[in-house]
Amino acid sequence: MARVGDSYCWLIADDPAACPYLGAQEAHLLSDVRRRNREKCVGCEELRHDLAELRRTGGPLLEALTAILDEALNRCRPILRTLQIKEELLDILRHLSHSLQLALDPDEILYKGLVAFTAGSSLGFNRGLALLVEEGMLCGYFALGPRDGEEAARIWQEVNERGTTLADLLQYSPEVFAREREKFRPWLERFRFALSESPFREAFSLPIPHAPEAGRVLEITPEAPLPEVLREFYREATFWIVPLLSHEERPLGALLLDNFLTGRPISAEDRLAMELFAMEIAVALERGLAHTELREKVEMLEEAYRRIQEHQQTIIRLREEAAVAEMTLQLTHTIKNPVVAIGGLARHLHKKLDEHSPYRRFTAAIAQEASRLEETVQDFVKFAALKYATERHPVDVNGILELLAHEKMETLRHGPPIRWHLDLAPVPPILADERQLYHCVENIVNNAIEAMSDGGDLFIESRRSDDAILIIVRDTGPGLTEEAARNLFKPFFTTKPTGSGLGLYTSKQIVESLGGELQLLRQLGQGCEVVIRLPIPEAPSETSTEGEFGARRAS
Known part of the structure; x- marks a missing residue:
């Protein structure tokens, strides 16, 4: 029984020891007793124990009042649980929407999307997979969640011990993304389906719902026909396909969610929440994919512009070199004829002179230097011809x-x-x-x-x-x-x-x-x-x- 001195916990104000169930964000409920009674005490087992005790110790009127209050609590409990779930769903949706506002990387978008689907106790799916449309095929891209019950227990224990909040979980880390993807890589590499292949054909062809209960979430039971690799992965577990569609209803991908450990079914409210989550993810994903495509095109244009500049510079350089080559050829041709004539005449004079003539050494030197010049000119001609x-x-x-x-x-x-x-x-x-x-x-x-x-x-x-x-x-x-x-x-x-x-x-x-x-x-x-x-x-x-x-x- 939640007695604190001569009073009960649900009657005491401004005493932190009165209620051990208040979280760090709920300290304001200490002073506001009536609000604390509505939001925390109505669903608390300690209150039920106190009422039962009062029924045993009080008179007939108190007994009647406690019985009526107890019945009211029993009837309100499902309503309170529903309200709690909806409040949690709205909180997750708010965090998800805020977190995806500036996200452009598809990795980050899908990571945060699957976190939203698997976090908390409202939806809290055991596992989520993301498939993306690539070249007309639906291909495995990312997965988040445990591979078995032992890993799940370890993850949930770590989350509880660290006091991890939803905001913490939505913090994107490329290292965590890579680690989670690596866990399921063998499966993701095998997941490759045509958009016309069942059950994805049915998921993408579902009409826009006019009522929440209709929905665009497709439930796949163990009896449903499936591609062999999907049946091998899910075995006897039920899973749900949530399509990701562009604003033009073009398939972008799909999310596959399951409760392979808990076996928990989903309600109509869950389906509506799943659609709302998927819409947020699809809007961000379409924006991210468009940004990636635009960035690639900009890079292609920059590369093309760089090559055009290089080609223009090459054309300018070739024109300059061609002009130099032409000038070199003309110059060497102009020099070559006189040099050949000088060399020929020197050699002719050398032969005509007497063997003991003092001028023979001059004609020999002229002929030798002329030959050297001829060789140099010939090298220049060859250099210009070959270089260009x-x-x-x-x-x-x-x-x-x-x-x-x-x-x-x-x-x-x-x-x-x-x-x-x-x-x-x-x-x-x-x-x-x-x-x-x-x-x-x-x-x-x-x-x-x-x-x-x-x-x-x-x-x-x-x-x-x-x-x-x-x-x-x-x-x-x-x-x-x-x-x-x-x-x-x-x-x-x-x-x-x-x-x-x-x-x-x-x-x-x-x-x-x-x-x-x-x-x-x-x-x-x-x-x-x-x-x-x-x-x-x-x-x-x-x-x-x-x-x-x-x-x-x-x-």
Whole structure:
């Protein structure tokens, strides 16, 4: 009996010890006794015990009054419970609506939606699943709840011990979302249904209800025909499908709710509450999906704009380079003719002069410098022609390497004793300009040959490495100093008394224009190794690789 001194708890005001059932948010009921009687005491067992005690100790009038009051309490109890449930539902709906106001992430929206369906004692479903429409199919997306009774008991105990409120539960955490989804991932991955497949066809085709009892919540009993995976998941449990529809009645997804542990049925009021909850979730979900789609389109437009800017810059750069190339070609052509004439005349004069003439050394020097200028001009012409070559088609790398080796061996037949080693593995074609690639490798091979003035071994290899082709040129010359290696691929740098210093620079430019990279490995006294890495096209063309160099090889 709830006696406090000479009085009863339901008559005492302003004493925190009078009622142990008041929550932290109900402290105002301590001073307002009548309101506390209406809201807390009417449904309290302590009051019933007090009335029973008064009936035994009081007179006939008191006995009659307590009996009447007891009967009134019995009749009011269901009404009070209904009012309590509706108040809790309204509180959950208020929290859910407020929580979803600014939510745009579908993960957050569905998480909070299922929390609202599974929290509290009003609806308090044991478990909830969310399916979303993706490419015309209804696919498993998220699930919330225990997998078995043991896990459920642990969760409910943790919630009670921590005093977790609804506001706490509605706090979205990506980590919690990922953990809950991972629990049900094997099932979610198997959930993939056509919208026309039963029972979802019936759920999405239910008419808009004109009365609460009609509803758009579809109950699925254990006897109902189901897809095999759903029956395997739910077994003998009843579950309910709540469709999520856009403002145009377009299916967005569906929520599947069940009480597989408690077996509790749902009432007409529950169905109405479920629809109200689903409407809030659907509005937020439609907004979130529209935001996601809009964001993706904005990103696509930004990417397209970035590419347009890059293309415009490329066009400007190519125009500038074309102008420079044209100017270079015209300039070198203008210089070439006089230089050739000067060299030719100097050589002619050198032959005409007497062997002991003091002028022969001057004509020899003029001829030598003219030859040097001719070579430099020719390098400039080749550099301009190769650098701006843009036509690309499938090229047989091994064919070019075989042709290059064959022509060089013929040219150097009477030169230093070079031993050639070709090791060409089967490789797919690449997209390039044949002449450009040929001269790219030729410059590197020429450099290796010139480094072995007394002869040596020259290795040319090809092989595939993941998504690239490697071309390796290695010599056994004296190698390079650190300073020479650092400057080797810079324009106009050369270690030879003659030459323009553009050969290896041009090779590097060609390789990079093909999306590849060029690497130098050197060890002083043990030669050099140059590795060319060229990307393999994702979808190699079936076009024949028999181009200009293939024709030369066949001849």
